[in-house]
Amino acid sequence: MDIKPSNVVISANSEVTLIDISGRVFSQDWLSPEMRHLQNSLSQDFFSQVLNDTWAFGKIVSQMVSASCDDLEKGLLRSLALDCTAPVSQRSSLRDIITKLESDV
Numbered sequence: 001m002d003i004k005p006s007n008v009v010i011s012a013n014s015e016v017t018l019i020d021i022s023g024r025v026f027s028q029d030w031l032s033p034e035m036r037h038l039q040n041s042l043s044q045d046f047f048s049q050v051l052n053d054t055w056a057f058g059k060i061v062s063q064m065v066s067a068s069c070d071d072l073e074k075g076l077l078r079s080l081a082l083d084c085t086a087p088v089s090q091r092s093s094l095r096d097i098i099t100k101l102e103s104d105v
Contacts, residue, residue: 002020002026002027002030003018003030003053003056003057003060004027004029004030004056004060005060005063007019007020008060026041026042030056030059031052031056032051032052032055032056032088033055034048034051034052034088035048035052050094051088051091054084054091054092054093054094054097055084055085055091057084057097058080058081058082058083058084058085059081059084059085061077061080061081061084062077062078062081062085064077065077065078065081079100080097080100080101083096083097083100084097
């Protein structure tokens with residue numbers, strides 16, 4: 001998936017939906033560092049693509065920090081962004097990220 005702010009839709013009920021109407025084109029700015037040098041990131045295995053999506057999610061979360069007015073929320077968002085954008089060998093799994101979100105809500 002091409003995770004970036006323009007592909008995030010928030011409903012009136014604050015429900016988030018990821019969309020990708022462009023098809024199979026990725027935005028270079030939203031590719032993880034390990035994917036940027038590849039000519040065809042779609043040729044990578046599923047696990048590598050999930051790690052890329054995790055990194056892109058972390059980049060979105062890091063941008064949300066500046067919009068937050070609550071110090072506790074900022075701390076959670078910063079921590080989450082760091083977990084998601086860590087070097088690939090240290091990057092949190094989606095399962096760990098979801099667990100962290102559920103436990104901190």
